[in-house]
Structures are given as C-alpha cells and as structure tokens.
Amino acid sequence: MxxxxxxxxxxxxxxxxxxxxxxSYFASVEQQARPALRGRPMAVVGPSKRSIIIAASIEAKKLGIKTGTQIKDALAICPRLPLIKADCQKxxxxxxxxxxxxxxxxxxxxxxxxxxxxxxxxxxxxxxxxxxxxxxxxxxxxxxxxxxxxxxxxxxxxxxxxxxxxxxxxxxxxxxxxxxxxxxxxxxxxxxxxxxxxxxxxxxxxxxxxxxxxxxxxxxxxxxxxxxxxxxxxxxxxxARGIDREPVKPYYLVTKPKSISRSKTLSFNTFDKNLIDKVALFFCQDIACELKNKGLVCGQIGIYLRFQDFSGFAKTQRIKAPTDLATNLHFFAKKTLGNLVLKNSVRKIGVWCSSLKENNGQLSLCPKFETKRKIEIISEQINSKYGKKTTCFASTVGLNFSPSPSYGFKKDLLS
Incomplete structure (x- = not known):
C-alpha cells in the first residue's frame, strides 16, 4: 500500500x-408552538383526510403510533388524538x-x-x-x-x-x-x-x-x-465493516437537488389506469417546469403507487437523452408503468426524477422537440403570471389538487 x-x-x-x-421534529415544533399539546400524544398529518401520520409526538410513539400509521389506526389506538395539519413553512x-x-x-x-x-x-x-x-x-x-x-x-x-x-x-x-x-x-x-x-x-x-x-x-x-x-x-x-469514506459536503457547496418528485394521496381509491396516467402527466408538467427553472435535465424517471392495502409498486426508467420536457417525461413515465395489472386499487401516486445534471443548453437536432420546448416555456410563463392551472394538457383538465413537492436531501434551507 x-x-x-x-x-x-x-x-x-x-x-x-x-x-x-x-x-419527532414536526410534532415537537407543534408542541412547542401550542402549549396545550405538550406532554400528550398528538400527531401531524397531511392536508388530505385520507393521508397517513407524518410525525408522531414522543408520547404517541410510546402508544405505537408512528410515521406511516394510517389515521384510522391511530385513532383506534388513541380516539382523542389531536391531529394537526402540517405547516411546512414553520x-x-x-x-x-x-x-x-x-x-x-x-x-x-x-x-x-x-x-x-x-x-x-x-x-x-x-x-x-x-x-x-x-x-x-x-x-x-x-x-x-x-x-x-x-x-x-x-x-x-x-x-x-x-x-x-x-x-x-x-x-x-x-x-x-x-x-x-x-x-x-x-x-x-x-x-x-x-x-x-x-x-x-x-x-x-x-x-x-x-x-x-x-x-x-x-x-x-x-x-x-x-x-x-x-x-x-x-x-x-x-x-458491513463500518467503513464510510464519504466526506461531509458543506452546505455552501451543494447547488442542486438529487431528485425532484411530486406525489398525492387521492381522495378515493381507483383501478382506473387512465386516471393514473393523467395524474402522472400532471406531475410531469410540474416537475418539467421546476427542471427548467433550475437549469437541470433528468436522466431517470420513476413511478410509485401505493395500494389500498398500503403495499407499493415502484419502478424506474432510464432516459438515454436527459430531458426537461414534460411530454418526454410523461412518455417514459407511461413506459415505466407498462402493462402493470392492478390487483389492488390505488390510493397514492408519485412521480420522481433523478440522475439530475445541468442543462448544457444544447439544442435538439429534431425540430419537433424544439417546437415542444418553445410551447412548454410559453405555457410556463403564462402559468407563472396568471396561476399554475391557467394552461395545462387537455387530458389533465379537471384535476383539482396541488401535488406535494419533494426535493430529495438537497433543498436549500438557507436561501
């Protein structure tokens, strides 16, 4: 050596x-902010009535209520459990x-x-x-x-x-x-x-x-x-040997996220693959907009489904020519789902993009892609000025919800 x-x-x-x-970070913050919740079981939940427990207080954890517990199960354990909607800004x-x-x-x-x-x-x-x-x-x-x-x-x-x-x-x-x-x-x-x-x-x-x-x-x-x-x-x-040579990466050197994702718990369970496809397209449009804003392209896309029984399906698809176009992302998202047979109804849908890298600004040799890009950029500019849902893909009209964003582990908390 x-x-x-x-x-x-x-x-x-x-x-x-x-x-x-x-x-128990989210729960502890709520207990600090609300004295009435201190020293007692409580939980933080998402905006949907069908969501799961996002965070449980230390007192709730002692009863067996933890992150990922269904709300109905948590209430069965502790019928008077206070459920506080998550306040991400706080x-x-x-x-x-x-x-x-x-x-x-x-x-x-x-x-x-x-x-x-x-x-x-x-x-x-x-x-x-x-x-x-x-x-x-x-x-x-x-x-x-x-x-x-x-x-x-x-x-x-x-x-x-x-x-x-x-x-x-x-x-x-x-x-x-x-x-x-x-x-x-x-x-x-x-x-x-x-x-x-x-x-x-x-x-x-x-x-x-x-x-x-x-x-x-x-x-x-x-x-x-x-x-x-x-x-x-x-x-x-x-x-297995307790070896890890990875250095601590200082916050001021981290400039981009590892992944960008969107997910949503539906208001009802569904077997409708057309609806799942529409939601995936809706998410792809939202993710593509963020990719363009951050000057990034995506080299891998993934789909996640959570079923009625809380089992899950997840699969990824590599994108040979990294992209920031919603139509391209949706094409590969649809390909990822393939001929999946739904044996259980779906309650939650998620789409994520990873293998992110900087967009070098190279123009596509295919005029069709450049036309798509121009249309998407104009659409995003209109949405930025007049509201997110002002322009969208025709098949997503009527989807009335806001997806939950996730930025992997590299969200800049100091900006």
Missing part, C-alpha cells in the same frame, strides 16, 4: 463526525434556526434533510470528549433559542455512516459516541435495515442469500457482492 494511501486512511480514521437528528423556518447554530460551530455542515445534518468537527475539537462538550453546547443553544420541546439526538464517530446509526441509538435527546476501533462491535447490535443504505428490497435480497445480520454480510466476499449488486456491492462490503 502506497504512502499516500496510508496517509489518506489515517486521516479518514482521525475524523470526528457528528450526526444531529431532531426528535418547520423550514425553525430548520434555518438550528442550522445557523450548527454553522456557528463549524462551516463543515451537510444538510441531510429538513431535520438532520452532519457536522465535521475535526478542525474544531481534538477528541470525542471535546466533541461531547461541543454537542452539549449545541443542544443547550437549541433549547434556549427554539424552545425546550425542540430536542435532538446525536451520534459521534469517525464517519458519517456510523455517526448516523449512533444518533438512532438513544432517543429522545440522546448522545452516543463510537470510538475508533469500536465500529464493528457497535454495528452488530443493529438489524440490517436499521442502517442507512439498506432498505427493504436490499434486505430481502440479502436474506435470500442467507445473510441475516452484519456478521453474515462480512462473510460474503467483495467479488460476490459486486456480481449480485453491481457497484452497490462495494458499498455493502464497506457498510
């Missing part, structure tokens, strides 16, 4: 990374507040989502004990500035993967430190799908290989994992 490589690995092991995760405003606290300690802050962030403390503390003191100061400032009901859990480790897992270990208001050399022992306490990077599908594939734990995963060599999972095999190989 070369000297540079050895030096690099030593540097990575010397890092002090903190992951800070706000506890949550984003407070996110800006606690992110400013993080930045006051170190500029190396990666905003991972609206309620969590990674901090590289390597340049401001020399060991985990000093990091513990600094995190204690952050917790105190959050309480003083935002209110005592806004609490966070923190994990401190030598890399992002273990730090995030450590922040999950003690909730609420916890602090877990994993020292260098303790990563594997700490990791083996958890189930496979408790780790960031191993979802249900990957877990199921691993289970079919006879892999039930991280110990089992370490017995599978890198070549086998790469053959089965392609490039993701190396990530799984490293995850």
């Amino acid at each position: 070369g000297a540079r490589r050895i030096f690099f690995l030593i540097q990575m092991n010397d890092r002090i990374i903190a992951h800070i995760d706000m506890n 949550y984003e405003a407070l996110s800006r507040e606690f992110i400013e606290i993080f930045i006051s300690k170190t500029p190396q802050v990666e905003i991972f989502s609206i309620d969590e962030a990674f901090l590289d403390l390597s340049d401001c503390v020399s060991n985990s004990e000093e990091a513990k003191i600094l995190v204690g100061e952050i917790k105190q400032e959050i309480s003083q500035r935002l209110g005592k009901y806004i609490k966070c859990s923190c994990g401190i480790a030598t890399n992002k993967f273990i730090a995030k897992l450590a922040s999950e270990a003690k909730k609420p208001d916890g602090l877990t430190i994993v020292e260098t050399g303790e990563e594997i022992q700490f990791l083996d306490q958890f189930e496979l799908d408790e780790a960031c990077g191993i979802g249900n599908r990957i877990k199921e594939r691993l289970n079919r290989m006879g892999v039930e734990s991280f110990k089992d995963l370490r017995r599978v060599n890198q070549t086998t994992l790469t053959l089965i999972f392609n490039s993701y095999g190396l990530k799984l190989f490293n995850i």
